[in-house]
Amino acid sequence: MPVNPTRPSRARALLSDPHFWIPVIVLILGLAVLRWIA
Amino acid sequence: MDRVSAIDPGRLRALQRVGMLSGFAAGAWLGAAEAPTKLVTLGIPPVTISLMMVLGVFLARWSLPALVRGTAAVTEDVRQAPHLVIWAALGGCLWAVANTLTVFAIKDIGLAIAFPLWNSNSLLGILWGTLLFNELRDAGRLRALAVLGGAALMFLGATLLAIASATAAPGGSALRGVAAALMAGALWGTMYIPYRKAYLTGMHPMSFIAFFTIGELGMMSLLAIGFSGGVAPLWADLTRSRDVLFWLMLAGFVWVIGDLFQQYAAKYVGISRGIPLSNTNQLWGLAWGILVFGESGGTKVIGGSLLMALGAGAIALASASGAEHKRWQEAGARESERYGVDPAYVAAGLAGQDASAARARRRPIDWVLVAFASIVFIWFASAARVPALHVAWGWAAVLTLALVGFVVVAGVALWRATRLG
Numbered sequence: 001m002p003v004n005p006t007r008p009s010r011a012r013a014l015l016s017d018p019h020f021w022i023p024v025i026v027l028i029l030g031l032a033v034l035r036w037i038a
Numbered sequence: 039m040d041r042v043s044a045i046d047p048g049r050l051r052a053l054q055r056v057g058m059l060s061g062f063a064a065g066a067w068l069g070a071a072e073a074p075t076k077l078v079t080l081g082i083p084p085v086t087i088s089l090m091m092v093l094g095v096f097l098a099r100w101s102l103p104a105l106v107r108g109t110a111a112v113t114e115d116v117r118q119a120p121h122l123v124i125w126a127a128l129g130g131c132l133w134a135v136a137n138t139l140t141v142f143a144i145k146d147i148g149l150a151i152a153f154p155l156w157n158s159n160s161l162l163g164i165l166w167g168t169l170l171f172n173e174l175r176d177a178g179r180l181r182a183l184a185v186l187g188g189a190a191l192m193f194l195g196a197t198l199l200a201i202a203s204a205t206a207a208p209g210g211s212a213l214r215g216v217a218a219a220l221m222a223g224a225l226w227g228t229m230y231i232p233y234r235k236a237y238l239t240g241m242h243p244m245s246f247i248a249f250f251t252i253g254e255l256g257m258m259s260l261l262a263i264g265f266s267g268g269v270a271p272l273w274a275d276l277t278r279s280r281d282v283l284f285w286l287m288l289a290g291f292v293w294v295i296g297d298l299f300q301q302y303a304a305k306y307v308g309i310s311r312g313i314p315l316s317n318t319n320q321l322w323g324l325a326w327g328i329l330v331f332g333e334s335g336g337t338k339v340i341g342g343s344l345l346m347a348l349g350a351g352a353i354a355l356a357s358a359s360g361a362e363h364k365r366w367q368e369a370g371a372r373e374s375e376r377y378g379v380d381p382a383y384v385a386a387g388l389a390g391q392d393a394s395a396a397r398a399r400r401r402p403i404d405w406v407l408v409a410f411a412s413i414v415f416i417w418f419a420s421a422a423r424v425p426a427l428h429v430a431w432g433w434a435a436v437l438t439l440a441l442v443g444f445v446v447v448a449g450v451a452l453w454r455a456t457r458l459g
Contacts, residue, residue: 010121013377019170019231023128026228030135033221037142037214038265 044364045389052455053390054357056448057306060299061315062350063448067296069322070441073330073434074289082282084141086275089262090283092134092255094290094415099251101411102294103244104404106458111392111399115245118383122236123249129232130253136225138261139218146215153200153320155219160189160313162227167310171234172365174310177358184356189314191349198342199320230309233301238370239379240387242459243301247294284422287415299448306390308366311353318350322437329433392459 014020045053075087103112116123136156143152164186167173174182236246266272276283296319303312321343327333358366367388374384386392452458 010377014121014124017376019235020125022166022170023132023228023231026224027128027132027135030132030139030221030225033217034135034139034142034261037139037146037211037218 044360045367047360049389050358050360050363053306056390056451056455057303057308057312058315058354058357059448059451061303061307061312062318062354063444064296064299064303064312064316065318065350066322066441066444067292067299068316068319069296069324070326070437071289071293071296071319072323073326074285074292082275082279083266085138085262085265086272086279087286088134088137088141089258089272090276090279090286091290091293092251092258094287095294096251096255096290097287097411097414098291098294099247101408102298103248104407107242107244107392108400108404109407110401111242112245112248115241119236119239119241119377119379121377122239122241122246125232125235126246126249127253127256129229130250130255131257132225132229132232132253133250134254134257134261136222136229137258138265139222139225143215143219143222146211146218148215151200152215152219154193154197155216156223156226157193157196157200157317157320158220158223159227159230160317161193162224163230163313164189164310166227166231167234167308170231170369171238171308172362172369173308173358174362175365176361177356178361181356181359181362184352185310185314188349188352188356189310191352192314192317192346193349195342195345195347195349196317196320198338198345199324200342202324202336202338202342227313230304230313233304234309235373237301237305237387238366238384239373239377240370240384242387242392243298243305244458247298247301280418280421281423282425284415284418287418291415295445299444302448302452307358311356311358314353315350318346321346326437330430330437332428332430387459390456390459392457 075091103109140152140156143156146152164174168175174185177185232250233246237243263269263272266275296316300312300316303315307315324339324343328339367385370384370388371381373379374381449458
């Protein structure tokens with residue numbers, strides 16, 4: 001029986017990458033600080 | 039079993055050398071980017087000034103890759119690792135918010151306090167590099183100490199230089215100013231996570247910057263519209279300052295060349311060494327200010343400059359060993375596995391080889407991009423006005439020659455070692 005090679009979903013890989021959420025959180029914090037001081 | 043094979047020691051030394059050279063070249067060009075902005079003596083809101091610079095940055099970040107590699111090579115990079123487009127745009131958003139925060143930090147607490155606070159980005163970069171990307175792992179105590187000690191010396195030097203070059207008097211809320219400066223440092227230090235992520239995965243710096251700038255221009259435009267009170271007031275600001283737009287766009291262009299070298303530094307020596315080296319831009323910015331524009335200096339400038347130079351020297355001498363580089367390769371293999379990127383593409387990128395087969399091809403769109411950027415720059419140059427300002431042209435020529443020297447030396451070294459890969 002032929003086997004289909006599986007390829008990881010890149011969107012899922014991105015969203016489950018803990019590294020991804022560090023810049024996202026820092027960006028949100030940055031926007032919050034900007035909103036507070038401006 | 040080892041998932042990666044160690045890179046040839048001679049090749050590693052060559053890559054480390056070009057990475058360090060790129061870091062120093064980045065410092066010189068990023069510092070010089072301040073020079074054209076000094077010709078703008080104005081009444082234009084600072085956020086609008088930033089937007090104008092970013093417009094020049096955007097044009098340069100698309101025309102340079104088109105000229106040097108061709109957009110076909112950029113497309114090939116995206117095909118290999120499409121997720122990096124999101125990472126690059128995210129990095130651009132971080133830059134834009136950090137840059138806007140610095141404007142408020144300077145207004146509230148003055149440059150002397152604000153600059154060292156956001157310059158802490160290099161220390162954060164070392165933390166992220168070590169925690170997330172195996173930098174300084176297996177480096178040996180001496181090398182790790184040289185990088186950490188060098189970054190600390192540069193931080194002290196930066197503080198002295200910032201005190202010496204302080205021009206803006208604090209006039210606002212200290213708490214808000216400190217928060218803005220610290221947040222800018224956190225954003226800029228974190229911005230290097232996308233950089234390192236891209237280069238461990240094998241992406242070419244010229245592809246990365248093309249998508250970085252989409253986040254940069256998008257976020258900067260939103261912020262400028264927000265701070266101006268809408269599109270119409272922003273447009274009015276832009277048209278009112280037509281005669282200085284060229285200088286700001288030129289600053290953006292110079293900044294892009296510096297940033298491109300910074301990308302190569304991040305790629306070949308990592309963010310823990312690359313960020314402190316490109317932070318020498320403060321020295322060059324001061325040199326332009328004092329020598330060319332007649333700003334005041336003093337003993338603090340000499341002391342701060344010496345400390346920064348010592349710190350940069352210590353970092354430059356602490357290049358990555360074979361054992362440490364192997365840990366970087368392991369981090370690259372992890373990225374390859376997670377995102378399903380071809381391991382050969384990842385390995386070629388880390389070894390400084392441009393894996394893109396499309397490299398030599400040029401498409402009509404490449405020449406259209408180059409021609410469009412050139413026409414825009416020429417058009418704004420024709421409308422530019424040279425302000426009445428005392429400029430020491432002799433020193434300007436000397437520093438410009440130094441810039442050319444950095445481009446030639448670092449550019450030739452990069453070409454020989456990596457074919458600008």
